[in-house]
Amino acid sequence: MVNIKINNIACQAPEGSTILEAARMAGIKIPTLCYLKEINAIGACRICVVEVKGARSLVASCVHPISEGMEIFTNSPTVLESRKMTLQLLLSTHDRKCLSCVRSGKCELQTLCHELGVDDEIAYEGENPEFEIDTSSIHMYRDNNKCINCRRCVAACEKTQGIGVIGANERGFATFIGSPFDMGLAETACVSCGQCIAVCPTGALAENDNTAEVWEALSDPEKVVIVQTAPAVRASLGEAFGYDIGTNVEGKMVAALRRLGFDKVFDTNFGADLTIMEEANEFLERFQGGGTLPMITSCSPGWVRFCEAYFPNLIPNLSSCKSPQQMFGAVTKTYYAEKMGIDPENIVTVSVMPCTAKKFELCRDGQCAVPDIQDVDISITTRELARMIDKAGLMFKELPNEGYDNPLGNYTGAGAIFGATGGVMEAALRTAVEKLTGETLKKLDFEEVRGTKGIKTASYTIDGTTIKIAVASGLANARKLLEKVSSGEEKYHFIEIMACEGGCVNGGGQIIQPADVRNNIDLRAERAKVLYNIDSASKIRKSHENPDIIELYNNYLGKPGSHRAHEILHTCYCESHLYK
Amino acid sequence: MALKQSAIPFAGTAEQEELLMAVIEKHKGEAGGLMPVLHEAQEIYGYLPIEVQNKIASELNIPLEKVYGVVSFYSQFSINPKGKYKVSVCLGTACYVKGAGNLYEKLKQKLGVEDGGITDDGKFSLEACRCIGACGLAPVLTVNDEVYGRLTEKDLDTILAKYKD
Numbered sequence: 001m002v003n004i005k006i007n008n009i010a011c012q013a014p015e016g017s018t019i020l021e022a023a024r025m026a027g028i029k030i031p032t033l034c035y036l037k038e039i040n041a042i043g044a045c046r047i048c049v050v051e052v053k054g055a056r057s058l059v060a061s062c063v064h065p066i067s068e069g070m071e072i073f074t075n076s077p078t079v080l081e082s083r084k085m086t087l088q089l090l091l092s093t094h095d096r097k098c099l100s101c102v103r104s105g106k107c108e109l110q111t112l113c114h115e116l117g118v119d120d121e122i123a124y125e126g127e128n129p130e131f132e133i134d135t136s137s138i139h140m141y142r143d144n145n146k147c148i149n150c151r152r153c154v155a156a157c158e159k160t161q162g163i164g165v166i167g168a169n170e171r172g173f174a175t176f177i178g179s180p181f182d183m184g185l186a187e188t189a190c191v192s193c194g195q196c197i198a199v200c201p202t203g204a205l206a207e208n209d210n211t212a213e214v215w216e217a218l219s220d221p222e223k224v225v226i227v228q229t230a231p232a233v234r235a236s237l238g239e240a241f242g243y244d245i246g247t248n249v250e251g252k253m254v255a256a257l258r259r260l261g262f263d264k265v266f267d268t269n270f271g272a273d274l275t276i277m278e279e280a281n282e283f284l285e286r287f288q289g290g291g292t293l294p295m296i297t298s299c300s301p302g303w304v305r306f307c308e309a310y311f312p313n314l315i316p317n318l319s320s321c322k323s324p325q326q327m328f329g330a331v332t333k334t335y336y337a338e339k340m341g342i343d344p345e346n347i348v349t350v351s352v353m354p355c356t357a358k359k360f361e362l363c364r365d366g367q368c369a370v371p372d373i374q375d376v377d378i379s380i381t382t383r384e385l386a387r388m389i390d391k392a393g394l395m396f397k398e399l400p401n402e403g404y405d406n407p408l409g410n411y412t413g414a415g416a417i418f419g420a421t422g423g424v425m426e427a428a429l430r431t432a433v434e435k436l437t438g439e440t441l442k443k444l445d446f447e448e449v450r451g452t453k454g455i456k457t458a459s460y461t462i463d464g465t466t467i468k469i470a471v472a473s474g475l476a477n478a479r480k481l482l483e484k485v486s487s488g489e490e491k492y493h494f495i496e497i498m499a500c501e502g503g504c505v506n507g508g509g510q511i512i513q514p515a516d517v518r519n520n521i522d523l524r525a526e527r528a529k530v531l532y533n534i535d536s537a538s539k540i541r542k543s544h545e546n547p548d549i550i551e552l553y554n555n556y557l558g559k560p561g562s563h564r565a566h567e568i569l570h571t572c573y574c575e576s577h578l579y580k
Numbered sequence: 581m582a583l584k585q586s587a588i589p590f591a592g593t594a595e596q597e598e599l600l601m602a603v604i605e606k607h608k609g610e611a612g613g614l615m616p617v618l619h620e621a622q623e624i625y626g627y628l629p630i631e632v633q634n635k636i637a638s639e640l641n642i643p644l645e646k647v648y649g650v651v652s653f654y655s656q657f658s659i660n661p662k663g664k665y666k667v668s669v670c671l672g673t674a675c676y677v678k679g680a681g682n683l684y685e686k687l688k689q690k691l692g693v694e695d696g697g698i699t700d701d702g703k704f705s706l707e708a709c710r711c712i713g714a715c716g717l718a719p720v721l722t723v724n725d726e727v728y729g730r731l732t733e734k735d736l737d738t739i740l741a742k743y744k745d
Contacts, residue, residue, distance in 0.1 A: 158643065158646075163643070164642075164643030164645050164646060165643065165644075165645055166645060167643070167645040167646060167648070167649040168649055168653075169648065169649055169652045170652050170653065171652070171653045171654075171655075179645060180630070180633070180644045180645045180647070180648035180649075181584045181585050181630055181648060181659070182584040188645075578634075578644070579630075579634065579644060
């Protein structure tokens with residue numbers, strides 16, 4: 001331990017800590033803008049500066065290590081004045097259009113200005129270059145007029161996801177974040193994961209808002225508007241309404257959706273159970289019939305796009321199963337429409353997703369169970385749902401807890417854990433192992449695939465047969481694993497990949513938490529707990545025991561992998577080029 | 581978004597590619613190897629178009645944006661080829677105080693190109709250069725190896741007209 005003094009108070013911190021970390025341990029939050037734990041410690045923004053006794057100038061606390069006897073001042077007049085001036089300089093090239101900004105009220109820059117007393121006066125008037133907004137992508141936009149060049153998005157794209165389609169272009173005052181040769185994001189091999197949005201401190205990056213289309217559908221009396229909610233949404237939505245991170249708000253979310261006017265409130269968890277039926281069957285067919293192995297899951301559209309662009313050699317390994325979102329949409333517009341006697345033309349399926357890539361997935365080719373009718377019409381993120389609830393004036397915390405509608409709202413514990421890394425694998429194993437042995441599993445928990453570790457591997461011996469599996473989340477981790485798989489260095493039978501670290505609970509469409517929260521709380525673990533708690537409390541924890549799934553197969557699909565199932569629940573993939 | 585790239589089609593030869601591959605091979609795995617690769621690639625091709633940057637990125641196994649970020653950072657790297665006639669306007673101190681900055685702006689307008697750009701027909705490229713040692717003739721510009729001095733705005737059309745074909 002190193003002895004230091006912070007604001008004249010003696011304290012200790014482990015050797016190797018930065019001043020920022022040591023101060024946090026002493027209960028002092030030093031403001032940051034560019035710093036993100038583990039991926040972006042570049043000391044660039046100068047907001048976290050502090051005074052160190054004997055130092056010639058202020059130091060950036062996010063990169064400055066502590067040393068024995070160091071005396072630090074985190075809020076002296078010099079420090080506060082410097083931070084204020086930094087903010088004023090940042091604002092000199094900022095569009096300051098807070099009222100129309102999607103992040104207003106939750107913007108880290110705005111919050112800091114407020115805290116440090118920066119007012120509306122323009123302190124430094126200078127050249128304020130105007131940037132064209134990049135609206136080329138389906139899932140998001142970039143508005144560099146609000147960008148502060150903190151490079152958090154660059155770090156998320158390059159380090160967390162191993163993609164790197166954005167970076168700092170040009171130099172000095174002309175520097176801006178963009179893609180090579182000023183391409184629009186859609187022209188690059190961006191996989192639409194939205195992790196850049198999740199780490200942006202301002203409103204420079206945001207999902208494309210599709211709520212207007214939802215409001216329009218809801219107000220159309222001709223339309224039957226059906227909503228599905230992904231497993232991970234209930235684990236984050238509450239954060240927008242003052243709940244602690246890791247609170248399950250399923251009941252209130254369902255109540256809110258009903259009050260927003262959706263005709264039926266269903267659950268993507270049902271789609272997840274259905275995915276397991278098809279995916280477990282596909283795995284066993286491949287495993288027993290000499291098909292392409294390892295089979296790799298296809299639920300995460302960011303991962304699928306990554307595979308198509310960066311690992312086209314593994315396209316034959318991708319499960320042909322559509323994702324739960326798409327399976328749900330497909331069943332709604334076929335089975336449910338027939339059952340209820342509704343013309344699928346009149347059904348609007350809306351999905352609430354923790355994901356921005358879902359906006360892209362729904363308009364992919366091969367996602368229409370009914371010819372020329374999209375399986376899913378509109379996909380909104382958890383954030384967009386929160387905005388709709390606010391706009392409708394629903395007092396979220398005061399809503400009653402309500403249950404999903406039937407039959408497409410009934411789910412098992414296996415469907416619930418789809419939203420966390422390892423969850424799809426565990427759910428699939430529960431079904432696959434029982435199908436393989438014909439016996440009831442004694443223990444349903446596959447602990448080896450749980451937890452937030454980036455890459456997890458395990459092998460299970462069932463009736464003398466060994467199944468080797470791997471789970472990766474975060475595309476940089478996926479890349480590491482798949483390079484070994486591609487080279488033949490490591491061999492597996494079944495691999496689960498989710499594009500976002502920790503899985504969908506940490507998806508690019510979830511409620512955004514500021515850097516200070518992200519740096520100190522493991523969002524992935526806290527939110528995943530919600531899903532595992534749902535699972536352990538569920539009466540039915542295996543997808544193939546979901547009574548409504550059984551009925552769907554008995555009355556409509558036949559059996560998993562049937563001709564009809566293939567027609568509506570499976571899809572195909574194709575290689576895409578890195579740059580157009 | 582408009583792609584920042586010249587309209588002149590890339591015309592790299594097999595020999596050039598062979599040279600480039602040798603350069604990449606030489607610096608692969610070296611810390612900071614991208615810089616020498618870019619320097620030598622520009623010597624081979626005269627400029628660094630997307631085709632060359634893509635090749636470098638995939639061979640060094642780094643994202644294209646990493647390459648482009650470095651290329652766009654340094655003004656000595658160019659993503660545009662040089663024209664048949666390379667117009668360089670001296671922006672050294674003497675020329676600058678004699679109004680070379682203004683001449684440079686005028687030339688940009690006349691040729692319809694940006695700083696370091698090339699006309700769509702590939703005929704003229706325009707760039708600013710540092711002192712060429714002809715301060716007595718300031719302001720000065722060069723077209724390939726020809727030097728034109730004591731310029732005024734009205735000389736520009738006459739000079740450009742000399743390079744009709």
